[in-house]
Amino acid sequence: MARLVIVDPAYASTVGHHGEVNRPLLAALRQGGWQAELWADVALEAEATAPQPLRGVFSGCGYVDPRLWLELGGALQLARRLEQQLALAAAAPAAPVSAWLAHSLLPFQLLGLARYLAGAPAARVLVSLMFAPGERLDGAAGDAQATACCRVALAALARAAAQQGHQLMLALPSRQQQRLYAPLLVATGLSDGGVHPAVVGAGCTPQLLPAAAPPLVLLHWGDLKAGKGRAEALAVLERLVAQGVPPARAGWGWLFHRHSHTGLEPQERQLLKRAEAASIGLVLLEGEIESGAMQHWLARCPVALLAYDPRRYGQRSSGMVWQWAASRAALGLPAAAAGYGEGWLATEAVELGVGWQRPDGHDEAAWLAALAAAATALPAAAPHGAALHGSFGAWCVQRLGETPWR
Numbered sequence: 001m002a003r004l005v006i007v008d009p010a011y012a013s014t015v016g017h018h019g020e021v022n023r024p025l026l027a028a029l030r031q032g033g034w035q036a037e038l039w040a041d042v043a044l045e046a047e048a049t050a051p052q053p054l055r056g057v058f059s060g061c062g063y064v065d066p067r068l069w070l071e072l073g074g075a076l077q078l079a080r081r082l083e084q085q086l087a088l089a090a091a092a093p094a095a096p097v098s099a100w101l102a103h104s105l106l107p108f109q110l111l112g113l114a115r116y117l118a119g120a121p122a123a124r125v126l127v128s129l130m131f132a133p134g135e136r137l138d139g140a141a142g143d144a145q146a147t148a149c150c151r152v153a154l155a156a157l158a159r160a161a162a163q164q165g166h167q168l169m170l171a172l173p174s175r176q177q178q179r180l181y182a183p184l185l186v187a188t189g190l191s192d193g194g195v196h197p198a199v200v201g202a203g204c205t206p207q208l209l210p211a212a213a214p215p216l217v218l219l220h221w222g223d224l225k226a227g228k229g230r231a232e233a234l235a236v237l238e239r240l241v242a243q244g245v246p247p248a249r250a251g252w253g254w255l256f257h258r259h260s261h262t263g264l265e266p267q268e269r270q271l272l273k274r275a276e277a278a279s280i281g282l283v284l285l286e287g288e289i290e291s292g293a294m295q296h297w298l299a300r301c302p303v304a305l306l307a308y309d310p311r312r313y314g315q316r317s318s319g320m321v322w323q324w325a326a327s328r329a330a331l332g333l334p335a336a337a338a339g340y341g342e343g344w345l346a347t348e349a350v351e352l353g354v355g356w357q358r359p360d361g362h363d364e365a366a367w368l369a370a371l372a373a374a375a376t377a378l379p380a381a382a383p384h385g386a387a388l389h390g391s392f393g394a395w396c397v398q399r400l401g402e403t404p405w406r
Contacts, residue, residue, distance in 0.1 A: 001035040002098035004400070009082060009109055010062040012041035014049055014288045015261055016223060017319035020200040021103060021392070023051045023291065028393025032401070034099070039089060049288060057089040058082065061109065066136045066146075075108035075149045082112025090120065099124040099400055103199065106131055107149035114156035122165035124400060127157070128196060128392075130173050132180050132315035138226075141314035141343075147184070154188040169193040169399060173317070174387075175351075176344050180315060193399070197390030200319040201326030206295035208331065216255040216283060216297075217371055218304035221320050224260040227309035228318070229339075234268055235364035236305065236371070241271070241278045248372060253281035255301060259288055298327040303336055303374045305367065306349070310342035317348055325354055325383040334378045338370035353383045 006025065011018035022038055029036035042056035061082040068074045090097070100123055102113055110127070117125060133150035134142040154170075161168040170185070171193040172178045178192060185192055197203070219233040233256060240254065256272065258264070264272070275282045289297070304324055328335040336355030339346060350356050357374040359366035 001033060003095045004029055004034040004036045004099040004101060005097050006036065006038045007086075007100060007102040007113060008038060008040050008104060009058040009112075010041070010104060010106075011038075012043040012062055013261070014047055015259055017200050017323075018104065019049070019051060019288075020291060020294075020319065020323065024203075024391070025101075025199075025393045025396065026051055026053075028391060028397055029101075032394075032397030034397070034400070035095070039086075055089065058085050061085065061112065063106065063137060066138060069106065069108040070136060070143060070145045070149070072145075072149055072152060075111060075152070078108040079112035079115055079153075082109060083115040086112070086116040087119075090116075096121060097123055099126065101126045101396060101400075103128040104130050106135065106137075107133070107146060107153045110150070111153035111156055114153055114160050117166055118156070118160040118163060120160075120164060120166075122167075124167045124169075125157075125161070126169050126171065126193075126396060126400060128171050128173060128199070129177060129181055130199065132177060133184055134180070134315060138312065140311045141316065151184050151187060154184055154190055158188050158190050171196045171399070173199060174344075174348065176315065176348070195387070196395045197392045198322040198326065198387045199392045201295075201323035202388050203391035203394070204291075204295045204323070204326050204330050206292070206299040206327050206330055209296075209300060213300055214251050214253050214281070215303075216253040216301045217249070217375075218298065218301035218324060219254055219256045220305070221255070221257045221298070221324075222259055224258060224262040224264065227312040229305060229307035232307035232362075232364075232367050233305055234271055236367050237275045237282070238271060239364040239368055240280045241275050245280050246368070246372060249375065251281075252375075253283050255283045255285070255297065257285040257289065257297075259286065294323065295327045295330075298324045299331055299333065302328070302334065302378055303338070303371055305371060306337045306339035306345065307367065308339060308343070308345050310340045310345070313345045314343040317345060321345065321349060321354075322388070325349070325352055326388045329383040329388045332382045334380065334382055336374035336378050338367060338374050352385055352388060353379055353381060355379045 037053045039057040045056040134147040136143040341358035357370040359370040
């Protein structure tokens with residue numbers, strides 16, 4: 001079997017969607033005949049539920065403070081660190097690497113990979129450009145300095161491929177990313193390898209819902225980082241506790257899941273306790289939820305609150321959107337969301353066939369009204385599109401096996 005290495009330097013804990021990307025990816029690659037292994041942060045080796053086979057390779061190469069990598073000087077320094085750690089790992093006795101597969105890389109990480117590949121034996125290199133070129137992790141989208149660093153990284157990849165004979169393919173997670181990357185690819189002489197299926201959720205097969213299972217409103221799932229709707233979700237809960245569940249939603253439940261490096265404030269913890277005691281149908285989950293169980297919970301949610309900050313998510317999607325929509329789509333069930341009316345998140349949801357309601361104002365009453373409107377106006381059909389029904393892993397296996405690459 002040919003050896004393939006997945007490069008994911010930011011994967012350091014079970015928090016976030018990296019596990020949901022890499023577990024099915026490793027399984028699909030093995031099934032497709034590859035001897036696949038995951039190279040991630042050394043800290044991940046301490047996680048009992050980390051996917052296998054895993055090798056802790058990286059340290060200090062994850063999603064660090066943007067002030068360290070937004071400018072080219074900082075990006076070069078961090079890229080050199082990642083390059084050295086890759087080289088050290090690759091020096092260990094093992095079969096030659098026939099293919100490299102990288103995803104979720106910021107510009108400095110992409111540059112570090114390119115620098116290593118400039119001296120590595122020829123191989124196939126498949127890179128998913130999941131982040132927008134101007135990604136800065138915080139603040140407004142489309143940062144000019146990050147975009148400039150991304151162009152440098154792409155140029156370095158092009159040089160490495162030409163020098164060493166690598167077969168390079170760059171793929172995109174969405175039509176928007178295609179548009180954003182198009183001028184950079186032209187400037188660096190690289191080609192667009194097409195749009196791949198969603199990296200999380202696509203092709204999932206949740207269990208059929210029990211007939212007696214009440215529908216749920218998805219208020220929040222996962223990380224509590226700023227900009228992901230935490231405040232709006234808690235405000236809705238506060239209103240439900242104070243005024244009760246609206247008659248039209250009688251019998252529905254409200255789902256709130258937390259698995260985050262960020263902790264809840266004391267008053268927020270108290271609110272969740274009050275909500276549990278108020279008999280409003282709150283389902284409160286905490287910690288890592290296995291993929292199959294996660295899909296089952298999400299499939300029970302016809303409606304979701306996706307109050308993502310349109311500044312931060314102007315050029316960024318959310319793994320949560322994909323997993324929720326894919327879970328509903330797999331069972332042929334419609335889905336509708338309430339969220340801000342700006343940014344790519346809103347556009348992408350509508351293109352996937354997810355209903356979208358914008359609040360008339362941004363207080364808790366407006367959000368609750370928008371959720372009610374979403375429930376009332378559920379689309380006639382389930383979410384659709386190859387992005388939801390395909391499989392990222394199967395797509396990678398297919399592309400890696402193509403001869404020749406274009």
